Amino acid sequence: MSQIIVRPATNADFDTLLRFEQGVIAAERPFDPTIREGPVNYYDLRHMLTAPEVMLMVAELDGVPIASGYARIEKGRHYLKHTHHAYLGFMYVVPEHRGKGVNRLVIDALKNWAISKEINELRLDVYYENHPAIAAYEKLGFVKHLIQMRRDTTAASGPPVTSANPGSRPPPITLHPQPTLKKMSTQLLVADLEKSISFYTGPLNFHVEFRYDDFYAGIGRDGHSIHLKQSAPLPDERDHRRNNGHVDITFSVEAIEQLYNFLTNASVPMIQTLRAMPYGKEFYVSDPDGYIIAFMEE
Numbered sequence: 001m002s003q004i005i006v007r008p009a010t011n012a013d014f015d016t017l018l019r020f021e022q023g024v025i026a027a028e029r030p031f032d033p034t035i036r037e038g039p040v041n042y043y044d045l046r047h048m049l050t051a052p053e054v055m056l057m058v059a060e061l062d063g064v065p066i067a068s069g070y071a072r073i074e075k076g077r078h079y080l081k082h083t084h085h086a087y088l089g090f091m092y093v094v095p096e097h098r099g100k101g102v103n104r105l106v107i108d109a110l111k112n113w114a115i116s117k118e119i120n121e122l123r124l125d126v127y128y129e130n131h132p133a134i135a136a137y138e139k140l141g142f143v144k145h146l147i148q149m150r151r152d153t154t155a156a157s158g159p160p161v162t163s164a165n166p167g168s169r170p171p172p173i174t175l176h177p178q179p180t181l182k183k184m185s186t187q188l189l190v191a192d193l194e195k196s197i198s199f200y201t202g203p204l205n206f207h208v209e210f211r212y213d214d215f216y217a218g219i220g221r222d223g224h225s226i227h228l229k230q231s232a233p234l235p236d237e238r239d240h241r242r243n244n245g246h247v248d249i250t251f252s253v254e255a256i257e258q259l260y261n262f263l264t265n266a267s268v269p270m271i272q273t274l275r276a277m278p279y280g281k282e283f284y285v286s287d288p289d290g291y292i293i294a295f296m297e298e
Contacts, residue, residue, distance in 0.1 A: 002062050004102060006109040009049060009056040013065055016058070017045050020068045020092045027092075031127035034150070043090060047182070048072075052223045055113045056090070059102050067093040067102045071110040073117060085121035086114035107140055185218065185225040186249060190289050193217060193230040199288050200226065203266035224251070238290040242271070247284065248291040256281050256297035 059067035272284035280298040
């Protein structure tokens with residue numbers, strides 16, 4: 001008998017997730033006249049697949065994804081009892097498997113992930129007129145909490161006026177989006193690109209995010225990335241940094257002793273063995289080009 005399995009989504013699910021996203025948008029268009037016409041996207045799926053504050057999951061049957069959903073840890077408002085909550089979204093089930101409790105399985109998995117992160121508040125949005133969805137979420141323990149209201153200022157419900165010209169509409173306001181830093185990547189100059197990629201994707205468990213020609217690549221893990229450019233680093237500069245204990249990259253980690261034992265057993269070059277410092281525990285490793293990478297746990 002086939003069993004539905006809920007698991008974290010991977011890059012291999014990307015095309016399927018894009019189809020699911022369009023299914024969500026098609027389902028929500030009748031409830032939301034503000035969605036613009038033509039092709040649109042809701043989510044930055046590449047980011048969601050790697051972001052540490054997001055758990056994107058799929059439910060699969062016989063190896064085929066049939067549903068999706070994510071939980072994203074968000075900071076609560078300063079006056080609330082909880083400091084953080086998990087926001088649920090991208091709840092989608094393919095039509096032929098609706099009504100079989102698949103959505104419940106996905107939400108249960110997301111709830112368990114949130115609990116593992118010490119989050120005790122789940123939140124989601126539902127369109128006011130989407131009565132079937134509201135009823136389904138209520139069966140899962142969710143309660144109505146807040147109604148978001150909107151108004152189209154061009155609608156005829158009493159024309160807005162200005163003191164300078166009564167009866168006229170106010171001039172349009174141009175809103176300029178504020179710039180946001182989404183991600184930071186450090187660049188390392190390496191003598192042998194393939195050797196460096198093998199090092200980072202081996203025991204350090206990074207993955208290749210992209211490659212450009214034969215001299216540039218990006219690698220990532222847990223939402224963090226390093227860019228590698230084939231261009232030999234200066235030996236004197238490398239020697240100076242190593243002799244003076246200058247660290248090139250620092251990662252804050254959990255379970256540092258387990259990581260230290262794993263990398264030691266994998267024969268990763270150790271510059272500094274695991275030690276206790278006033279600010280926490282730390283150890284240093286060296287990559288093929290002599291870059292010093294520190295791992296620290298507060």
